[in-house]
Amino acid sequence: MGASGMSISSSIGLVSGIDSGAIIQQLLSLDAQAKTPIFQRIGGLNASNAALLDVNARLLAFKSASSMFRTDDIFRSTNATSSDEGVLFANAGSSAIPGQYAFRVKQLVSTSQVMSGGFTSSTLEPLGLDSMSFEWGNGRLGRDVLLEDLNGGSGVERGSIRVEDRSGNAAIVDLSLASSITEVVDAINDETGISVSASLSGDRIVIQDGSGGNGNLSIQDVGGTTTASDLGIVANVASDAVIGDVINRLDELSLLSTLNDDNGVLIRDNVVDFRIRVGGDGGVIHAIDLGRQDASIDGETLLSDLNDGEGIRINETTGQADFSIVTTDGTQVDITLGQILDEDGEVESEAVTNVQELLSRVNATLEEEIGAGQVVMSIDADGEGFSLVDAVGGGGDLEVIGAGPFENETAEDLGIFTGTGGGSGNTIAGDRLPNTVEIASASTIQDVIDRINEQTNGAVTASVGPDGVGIRLTAAGELVSVLGDGIGGDYGTTTLEDLGFQIGVESTSLDGARVLGGMGTVLVDSVNGGAGIGDASSITITDRNGEAVTVDNLDVHSTMEELVTFLNDAVALVGVDVQVGMNAEGNGLAVSDSTGGSQNLVVSGEAAAALGIEIDVASDTARGLNIQRQYVSAASDLSTLNYGRGVGLGKFRITDGNGISAVVDIGNDSNNLYQVMNEINSRGLDVEARLNDDGDGMILVDTTGGAAAAIKVESISGSTARDLGILGEAESVGGSIDGSYERNVDLDVTDTLDEVIGKINDAGLAVTASLLNTNTGGSPLRLVLSSDISGLAGDLIVDTGGVDLGFNELTAARNAKVFIGEGAGGVLVESTSNVIDDIVAGVEIELQSASDSPVTVNVSRDETGIVDSVQAFVDGFNGVIEAINLYDSYDGESEIRGPLLGDPTVAKVKQDLYRILQQRAVGVDTQFRFLAEVGVKIAGEGQIEFDKARFEEAYAEDPEAVENLFAAYESTGTSTETIAPGVTVDNITTTYEELGFGDLFKQAIEKLTNSIDGTVTLASRNFDALIDAQNDRIAEIDQRLAAKELRLFREFTAMETTLARLQSQQSSLGMISQNLANAGALIG
Structure with missing residues (x-):
C-alpha cells in the first residue's frame, strides 16, 4: 500500500518477470477474431432491418395519404369566400353545399351592462344595501314577440310601409330588417318626418296622430310587400288613431x-x-x-335502440357476469351478456345485440343452472319492457342484483333491477324502456x-x-x-x-283560458312563480290628497298590460291622480302620485299584496316588489335552462337528512325538467324535487320530518348538478337546496362601494362588478355591473331591494341577428355569439360588423386542396418505391450492395403496389375506372407521375366519377349460417361492393404493415430474430474467452507460485551451504 492509499497491481510476475497479462490478452485477441464476421453480419442485418423499417414508415405515410380521400372527405372539401370580410368571414366544412348565399348582418351580439349613479368615495360611503339579487335573460314583465310568430305563425313580410299624418307629412318607414314587434314600434316612433306615435295595445298596434291636422291618417303597403297589411295597420281614416287588427293570435301550427x-x-x-x-x-x-308513442319491443329490437338510443351497457371483459338473478329459494345465477369463450379460448358466442339474443342467453343460462321453466325472462304483455317469473316455489323474493364492472347499471338499463331485498314475490315487472319513436x-x-x-x-x-x-x-x-x-x-x-x-x-x-302571451307583456298567470294572483280581485288606492278608490274584478284579466290598463282607467275615472306602471328593473310594478299632496300614498287590498304594491309611504313614488315572473316550468327543455347554456349530462349523488344516498343519472332520455325531477323522486329518498315557489328553478325539499343532517348534492360526473343549481349542501338541517336561477349576494348596510364590488365578484356569479371613475363632477365614481353571458340570455336584472342606486342601462343585451337571403324573403337567424355554426349546412359565419348591404358568401369545391391531396398520394407512392429502389440495388462499379438486395419482402411490397396501381377500381361503374385515365401513371424508375392538367380536365368533366375513382366505398358485413337445425353461428365476413383506389391501397398496406401479422412486420421480426441469434453467438464466444482468460490467469499464477517456491528452496539451500561453509571454517 503506497502513501496515497491506492493499491498498485501489475501483471508482470515478481519471480519470473514475465508480463502474463500481455500474453493472455494476445492469446485472447487471437481467439476473439472469430467475432469479427459475426459483428459484420449483425451490422448487415441491422442495416437491412433499418431499411425495412424505413420502407414500413413510408408505407404508413402512403396509407395515410390514401385513406384521407374517404375519411377526410377530400372531394367534399370546400372553400368559402366573403364579398366583404369587414362584415363577415365564412369557413366551410366538408358538408357544405357549393353555391352562393346572401347575408345581411343586422346587429352583432352585445352584453348587458348597467351603471349606477355617482358616489364621492369608494371606501367611506356606505351604500345601505343588505342584499342584491341578479337575474339573467328572464324575469321581466315585458315580453317581445318575433314578427315570425305573429298572425298564428304566418309572420309578417319584411318590407317598408308608407305613413302619412293628418297634416300631410309622409315618410317611408323601412322595416325590412325588423325582427320583432318592439323594433317595428321603435322604427315608426323614430321616424322624424312624420308626427305619429306607435304603441301596443292588447294584441294590436295602435298608431296615434300628433300632427294636429285635419286630413286623413294613412298607412299603406309599398314596394309590392304586404308589411302594413300583415301588421294589421292598413288604414286611410279621418281620425287621430288607427286601432290595428289583432295580429297576435294562435294558429293550428303554433308551437x-x-x-x-x-x-x-x-x-x-x-x-x-x-x-x-x-x-x-x-x-x-x-x-x-x-x-x-314508441315502437313495441320484439325479438328483432336492437338493444342499442332501447333507452332513447343509449342502449344496454354490456361489459367487454370476457367471462364476467353483467347481472345476477336470485331465485325465490336463494339460488344465484350469474348472467353474462358479453362474449363467451370455450375451453380453448375460442369465441363460442358473441355479445348479444338484439332482444331475442338477450332472452335466449338469459333463459338458456337459467335452464342450464336451475332447470327448464324455473325462471323465465320475457317481453311484457305491452311490449314495453321485460318481466321475470319464478316457478321455483321458494319462500323468498325473486331479485335481480348487480354484477361485473357495471355493477347495477346493466340490470337498470334493462329495467329489471331490484337490488338485494328489493324484490316482491315471484314476479318482476320491469320498467318501461323507451324504444325507437313511432309517433x-x-x-x-x-x-x-x-x-x-x-x-x-x-x-x-x-x-x-x-x-x-x-x-x-x-x-x-x-x-x-x-x-x-x-x-x-x-x-x-x-x-x-x-x-x-x-x-x-x-x-x-x-x-280554455288564455295561453298565448301578449305583445310586450306577460300573462297574469305567470307572476308569483306561476301561481298568478288567484282570486285576489280587489285593490284600494289612496292618493296623497286623501282621495281613494277601490277597484274590483282584477282577477278576470289575462295579461299584466290588460290588468294595469284597466286599473289605471278605473282610478282616473274617479279623479284619483295615481298611475301604476312597471318598475325600473322591469320585474315588478311601481306606483306614482302626481297630486302634489302631503299625505301618504297608500295601496292596499288582496290584489295589492299579490301584485307586490302593498305600500304606505310619504312619497310620490313607490317601487313594487319583484313579483317573480315564472320562466322555469316542468315543461322547460333542459337545453334552455342555465341562462340558455343548457344542462349537461352526468351523474350526481343526493344524500337525504337521514344519511341515505342515491345516485341520479341524467342521460339523453331526460329532455325536460319534469323528467329530471321524476328521476330524483324515484330514488326513494326523503327528498322531494319540485319547482320552487318563484318559478325560476328546481328546489330539493327535505321531507324527513326530523333530519339528523342537512341534505347535500355531490357531483359524480359531468356538470348536471351545477347546471341545475343544486350542487352543494342545504344551509341548515331540515333546510332545502334551491336551484333558483335568481342569485342573491348577502351584503351589510355598512358596506362601501369597494366592499360591495368585492362581495359580488367573490360570489362566483355570472356578473362582474367594477369601479368606473369618470373624473367629472363631485360624484365621479360609478358601480358598473357586466353580465358574463352574452346576448339576450344574459340580459341583466339587478334588484337592490328598494335602495335606489340610480342604475341605468349602459349596454343593452342583444343577440346577433343575420338574415339569410335577400329581400323580404330573408330568414332571420339569432345567436348569442358572433360565430354562428351551420347557419348554412357546413358553413360557419363569423360576424364582424352590421351592414345594410347584403354580403355574398361563395362556397365552392376546394379543387386546389383536391389536387394537393392527389399529389400527396402520388408522392407517398413514389416515396415507397424510391426507398425500395435504393435499398434493393447493386452498384456494379463500386460493387456496393443495397441492404435489402434481393429481399423477398420488399419485392412483394413493390409487386402489390404495382398490381393495384394498374388494376381497375372495384365496383366503380362511373366514367373513370383506372388511375391513368385521370393523369396518374407510371413514369421512369418505376415511380408514378401526376399530370395535373389531365386531372383537372377529368375533374371538370365529371367530378363525381373522379371522386368515385379515389373514394368509393360500400361494404356488406356479418351474416349468419345454420350449422344444425335450430343452431346458427355468426359468419363474420366483409364484402366490398365498391372500393376506390384510396381504400384499395389502404387495405393492401394494412396487410403489409399490420402490427400482428403484416408481411413487413413478420420480416422485421425475422431480422430481429437473426440479430438476436448472432448476439447469442457473440455472448457464447465472450463466455468462452472469459473462461479461457480465467484459466490462463490461474496457470500463470500457479507458475509464479511454483517459481517462488523454487526460489525459496534455492535460498534455503544457499543458506545451508553457507552455514556448512561457516561451520567448516570453524572446525578448520
Whole structure:
C-alpha cells in the first residue's frame, strides 16, 4: 500500500518477470477474431432491418395519404369566400353545399351592462344595501314577440310601409330588417318626418296622430310587400288613431313550447295527460295521451335502440357476469351478456345485440343452472319492457342484483333491477324502456287537436278558440269537461292547466283560458312563480290628497298590460291622480302620485299584496316588489335552462337528512325538467324535487320530518348538478337546496362601494362588478355591473331591494341577428355569439360588423386542396418505391450492395403496389375506372407521375366519377349460417361492393404493415430474430474467452507460485551451504 492509499497491481510476475497479462490478452485477441464476421453480419442485418423499417414508415405515410380521400372527405372539401370580410368571414366544412348565399348582418351580439349613479368615495360611503339579487335573460314583465310568430305563425313580410299624418307629412318607414314587434314600434316612433306615435295595445298596434291636422291618417303597403297589411295597420281614416287588427293570435301550427310565456305545455310519455268527459255526470270519459308513442319491443329490437338510443351497457371483459338473478329459494345465477369463450379460448358466442339474443342467453343460462321453466325472462304483455317469473316455489323474493364492472347499471338499463331485498314475490315487472319513436310527442296545437280527435273517436273536437288566444273543446252539443282525477304521478293536472283548462268547469263549448302571451307583456298567470294572483280581485288606492278608490274584478284579466290598463282607467275615472306602471328593473310594478299632496300614498287590498304594491309611504313614488315572473316550468327543455347554456349530462349523488344516498343519472332520455325531477323522486329518498315557489328553478325539499343532517348534492360526473343549481349542501338541517336561477349576494348596510364590488365578484356569479371613475363632477365614481353571458340570455336584472342606486342601462343585451337571403324573403337567424355554426349546412359565419348591404358568401369545391391531396398520394407512392429502389440495388462499379438486395419482402411490397396501381377500381361503374385515365401513371424508375392538367380536365368533366375513382366505398358485413337445425353461428365476413383506389391501397398496406401479422412486420421480426441469434453467438464466444482468460490467469499464477517456491528452496539451500561453509571454517 503506497502513501496515497491506492493499491498498485501489475501483471508482470515478481519471480519470473514475465508480463502474463500481455500474453493472455494476445492469446485472447487471437481467439476473439472469430467475432469479427459475426459483428459484420449483425451490422448487415441491422442495416437491412433499418431499411425495412424505413420502407414500413413510408408505407404508413402512403396509407395515410390514401385513406384521407374517404375519411377526410377530400372531394367534399370546400372553400368559402366573403364579398366583404369587414362584415363577415365564412369557413366551410366538408358538408357544405357549393353555391352562393346572401347575408345581411343586422346587429352583432352585445352584453348587458348597467351603471349606477355617482358616489364621492369608494371606501367611506356606505351604500345601505343588505342584499342584491341578479337575474339573467328572464324575469321581466315585458315580453317581445318575433314578427315570425305573429298572425298564428304566418309572420309578417319584411318590407317598408308608407305613413302619412293628418297634416300631410309622409315618410317611408323601412322595416325590412325588423325582427320583432318592439323594433317595428321603435322604427315608426323614430321616424322624424312624420308626427305619429306607435304603441301596443292588447294584441294590436295602435298608431296615434300628433300632427294636429285635419286630413286623413294613412298607412299603406309599398314596394309590392304586404308589411302594413300583415301588421294589421292598413288604414286611410279621418281620425287621430288607427286601432290595428289583432295580429297576435294562435294558429293550428303554433308551437306548444311558445305558450304560457314560453313556459310551454308539460307532456309526459306513456301516461294519461288528462281526461275529457262528454255528457256530464255519468258521461263517457276519454283518456288523452299527448306523449310520444314508441315502437313495441320484439325479438328483432336492437338493444342499442332501447333507452332513447343509449342502449344496454354490456361489459367487454370476457367471462364476467353483467347481472345476477336470485331465485325465490336463494339460488344465484350469474348472467353474462358479453362474449363467451370455450375451453380453448375460442369465441363460442358473441355479445348479444338484439332482444331475442338477450332472452335466449338469459333463459338458456337459467335452464342450464336451475332447470327448464324455473325462471323465465320475457317481453311484457305491452311490449314495453321485460318481466321475470319464478316457478321455483321458494319462500323468498325473486331479485335481480348487480354484477361485473357495471355493477347495477346493466340490470337498470334493462329495467329489471331490484337490488338485494328489493324484490316482491315471484314476479318482476320491469320498467318501461323507451324504444325507437313511432309517433313523436305533440308539439303544436294541431297535434293536440289530432290526438283529442283520435283518442275520443271523433266525439270531441278541439280547435283554436274564437278569441285566438286559447283552445276550445266541443262535442256536438254535449256537455264537455276536463278531468284530472285518476291521473297518476306528480304534476297530474299540469298538462290540462297548461292548455288553459280547469277541473270542474263544464260547457257545451268549453273555452280554455288564455295561453298565448301578449305583445310586450306577460300573462297574469305567470307572476308569483306561476301561481298568478288567484282570486285576489280587489285593490284600494289612496292618493296623497286623501282621495281613494277601490277597484274590483282584477282577477278576470289575462295579461299584466290588460290588468294595469284597466286599473289605471278605473282610478282616473274617479279623479284619483295615481298611475301604476312597471318598475325600473322591469320585474315588478311601481306606483306614482302626481297630486302634489302631503299625505301618504297608500295601496292596499288582496290584489295589492299579490301584485307586490302593498305600500304606505310619504312619497310620490313607490317601487313594487319583484313579483317573480315564472320562466322555469316542468315543461322547460333542459337545453334552455342555465341562462340558455343548457344542462349537461352526468351523474350526481343526493344524500337525504337521514344519511341515505342515491345516485341520479341524467342521460339523453331526460329532455325536460319534469323528467329530471321524476328521476330524483324515484330514488326513494326523503327528498322531494319540485319547482320552487318563484318559478325560476328546481328546489330539493327535505321531507324527513326530523333530519339528523342537512341534505347535500355531490357531483359524480359531468356538470348536471351545477347546471341545475343544486350542487352543494342545504344551509341548515331540515333546510332545502334551491336551484333558483335568481342569485342573491348577502351584503351589510355598512358596506362601501369597494366592499360591495368585492362581495359580488367573490360570489362566483355570472356578473362582474367594477369601479368606473369618470373624473367629472363631485360624484365621479360609478358601480358598473357586466353580465358574463352574452346576448339576450344574459340580459341583466339587478334588484337592490328598494335602495335606489340610480342604475341605468349602459349596454343593452342583444343577440346577433343575420338574415339569410335577400329581400323580404330573408330568414332571420339569432345567436348569442358572433360565430354562428351551420347557419348554412357546413358553413360557419363569423360576424364582424352590421351592414345594410347584403354580403355574398361563395362556397365552392376546394379543387386546389383536391389536387394537393392527389399529389400527396402520388408522392407517398413514389416515396415507397424510391426507398425500395435504393435499398434493393447493386452498384456494379463500386460493387456496393443495397441492404435489402434481393429481399423477398420488399419485392412483394413493390409487386402489390404495382398490381393495384394498374388494376381497375372495384365496383366503380362511373366514367373513370383506372388511375391513368385521370393523369396518374407510371413514369421512369418505376415511380408514378401526376399530370395535373389531365386531372383537372377529368375533374371538370365529371367530378363525381373522379371522386368515385379515389373514394368509393360500400361494404356488406356479418351474416349468419345454420350449422344444425335450430343452431346458427355468426359468419363474420366483409364484402366490398365498391372500393376506390384510396381504400384499395389502404387495405393492401394494412396487410403489409399490420402490427400482428403484416408481411413487413413478420420480416422485421425475422431480422430481429437473426440479430438476436448472432448476439447469442457473440455472448457464447465472450463466455468462452472469459473462461479461457480465467484459466490462463490461474496457470500463470500457479507458475509464479511454483517459481517462488523454487526460489525459496534455492535460498534455503544457499543458506545451508553457507552455514556448512561457516561451520567448516570453524572446525578448520
